[in-house]
Amino acid sequence: MSSNTLNLVITGVGGQGQITLARVIAEAALLRGVNAIVAETHGLSQRGGTVIVHVRLGEVEAPLIPPGTADAILAMELIEAARYAYYLRKGSIAVVNDYLVPPPLPKIEVPSRDELLGIVRSYSDRVVLVPATHEALRIGDSRVANMILLGAAIKSNIFKDFIDFSSAEEAIKRVLGRAAKPNIEALHRGADLAK
């Protein structure tokens, strides 16, 4: 796809804040005058199910990203990172929360963390691992893990000129209102972790 666009796949387990993450990214892009389309998953997948959100920035019309054309994946969970890694193109970046949620099904076989990362690496040239949930729990609220991941992603330069820390901060204020403060702190914590 053209250099005037950025295709981002956001994945994870329902309830981890993927839709909020996508909204913050889109809002941050709009603040800098960049067009944004976010296609969300709702309904049955909202809790505990697999979630994929398509975020397209720049000169775009269609809502969904074709497999093999995503510039980056932001994954809140390792199995989901591996599941949707085939959306990535050559030269893409994967920013992955180092956190594994085994599906709560009896007698299920879960691949190891290393196997899952191996799958992601087979589609992506650059994998940035971030202990986002671990860090969020340390701070005291697992819900800010998504902003930690975002901070790490911005630091890893996946957003080109489309968003930066100041537009992300402003977007967090607009989207999260009263809950903005701990989330902005989490954003910067994520940036530190990606160093």
Next chain:
Amino acid sequence: MLGNVAIARGFLEAGLQFAAAYPGTPSTEIVEALSTASRVLGGKPYVEWSTNEKVAVEAALGAAIAGVRAVATMKHVGLNVAADPFFSSAYLGVSGALVIVTADDPWMWSSQNEQDNRWYGLHAYVPVIEPTGAQDAKEAARLALSYSEKYKRPFILRTTTRIAHTRVPVDTGEIPLEKLEPQGEFIKDPSKWTLVPQYARRKRLELLDFWDKVSEELADFPLNSVEGSGDIAVVGVGIGYRYAKEAISMLGAQDKITLFKVSTSVPLPRALAEKISSYDTILVIEEGDPVVEMQLKTVLQELGSRARVYGKHGKPLLPRYGELGLEKVVSALSTVLGIEPPTWAKEPPKPSGQKLPPRPPVLCPGCPYRGFFYALRRAVNKLRLKPVYSGDIGCYSLGVNPPFYVQDTIIEMGGSIGAGNGFSHVLRGDRDIVIAIIGDSTFFHSGVPPLINAVYNKAPLLVIVLDNHTTAMTGHQPHPGTGVLAIGEQVEPMSIESVARGVGVEKVLVADPFDVKDSETKLVEALRYVKENKKPAVLVAKGACILVALRTAAKNGIRPVPYRVNLEKCTGCGICYTAFNCPAIYRRPDGKAEIDPALCTGCGVCAEICPFKAFEPVEEPNPEWFKIMRTARPVY
């Protein structure tokens, strides 16, 4: 702005006065946004969550007959429920305006089927407006309402998931605040408002006249347009237009293509169809069934055209199932252009060959239904029963999954009790009892008439109403059991037990799903009653949706205390992560259990079910939390 919110905004800008809906993905946020607006604007427009889609359409039609601008919104299958008043509305017409929103769900992200509701438009003679994206969904909503007012006929606004649930920037216009107040007035005229045969026959002829007229006039619909002047016609219908536009630009084919943007798919305007038919090669891109393609082909045939039409028929270039995608549209367009599609479109990369565990949606950690299903399995085993679990639509549909397997059939809303009636009269052999499982909102939606039927016809079945005091799956909308209206006003809640007793159920029990022992005892009692008396019984299990409870607790400054595993007591028996199956509980490599503190909601049911008392709270829990967990209701 979310597509659905844009639609709500468009309605408000058109001076909407009345909105009714039953929530359903992907339509819910339209009336959610309208109820927020109404709360801010002091109760204007009137907004309600109706008990079902049929009631919503009836209510909106009534308002529209009284001269009010009204909408009823629903998901695609909701229109099946509402089909009866919907067809009549086409004959009656309105004196205000009536728009019915149907949100179709291609590839069934959250639905029992995939259905293209534009057929309803053709079938009932109701025009269908299709926005091409969230961008002009707002405009389409505004226009649909004003066209309905102009023609005094109902209109359908049809969206698909990627319009409803796509977020894009939307320019907004003024909301005429003074026009939002409904000022209904009914003028008695039986020849106009009653469909007895003598009047209905005349109305049928009027309807056909209207159809011809509107087919002419919709060609100039403001959201229809033509772009470019190439030799090949591409017809982009609804969201198909967005895919077509980007595909054309990706392939650099702008000068080869004339792109028709079609937002009036039913009836396909005659003049527009004729314009398209002057091309030799035509590609129709639409999501769902080939509704525009078929109408177009009819016109081409009448005109004796020999144009080649590509789409979903004949040698199809686009599939008749699932959603559109750029790769599908780029590939189809490449074929029509006679060029090689780019690799990513021709051979999109496949998911990794390595086996990844599926992740079906599950009951949330702390969901009252988990403890109850656990108790249900125990009660059934204790009595050595082999039930047919007649299931329904809602969070409890997830009971279809292991380890519970307590949904043997899932048909439609209310189908659990309805089909349960049938099962209970005909089952032979080892299936010895019928258990219908339905939610509170679904009970009010369409569970009452089949319950009446069960009582009257003495159907021996146990009806379990899982009452979490909200419409949980769609995002916590109120219903008659919750005691709150769409815009937040408190009212007297309706009791499910009283309804059941009122229609003549003699055995009505209430259980606490967070108390596994209590649930099991009540279930045993109810099952025995049904077996012995050959009559229906109703058991209501009352516990709050844990998401609502957590929100309520946070508001009151109460922190639920997570549990942990005492590894000295844990024997690794696995009941907690296999039979009880809480998503917050894991199996450690040594077989013992572990709790993920990020997922644990502190419901404490694991402590009840563990035979070795290995679960304990990490600190003394606040007893208030256990009260909230059982009683919390959504606050608006």
